[in-house]
Amino acid sequence: MIQRVQSIFLFLSAASLLIIIFYFPVLRNESLSLDYYLFNSLEYVRWILFSSVGLSIFSIFQYKNMKRQKLIVSVSRLCITISLILIVFIFKDDNMIQLGTFLLLAPFLSLILANYYINKDEKLICSADRIR
Known part of the structure; x- marks a missing residue:
């Protein structure tokens, strides 16, 4: 469902990444x-x-399969980590790191929170199944 808390964090992650890509300098x-x-x-x-x-x-609409949703969120976090490594260690030769590089931590943290709430929903569903 789109009204879940993790969907909000996933959308915030996507929106903040788009804003960083188009409006903030990284180096x-x-x-x-x-x-x-x-x-x-x-x-x-x-x-x-x-x-x-x-x-x-894509992960927002994978709410029926939480394992797949967690996997997609993990791959998305890995993509952000790889981009940070590329910016800091490869492209930094004689360049200074700017605000956009530090702002890449915001979508990363948003994905961590989304993963937390996906796990929380999964535990809630498992506990409801146990009660039945």
Whole structure:
């Protein structure tokens, strides 16, 4: 169901990732005074984050199969982790990390909270089955 708490966190994760991709710089080159945004540079990171957005939105509609939903959320978190590693360790050569890189933690935390509420719903369903 779309009105569940984890659906709100999954939507917040997807929306915040889209905002970060299009509006916040992730790196800044001081010598060239150039900001790197995800929508026009860092192509691999951009596609990894777009896949995370797609997985988050797809996961909202997988409420009937909670194991699959947890797996999709975990893969989405893995995509965000990989993009952070790429930004910090590979593309950081002579660039400074900007606000967009730190803001990638917000959708990551949102996915952690979504996973928590998915587990909570799963336990609630198991306890209701036990009572029957």
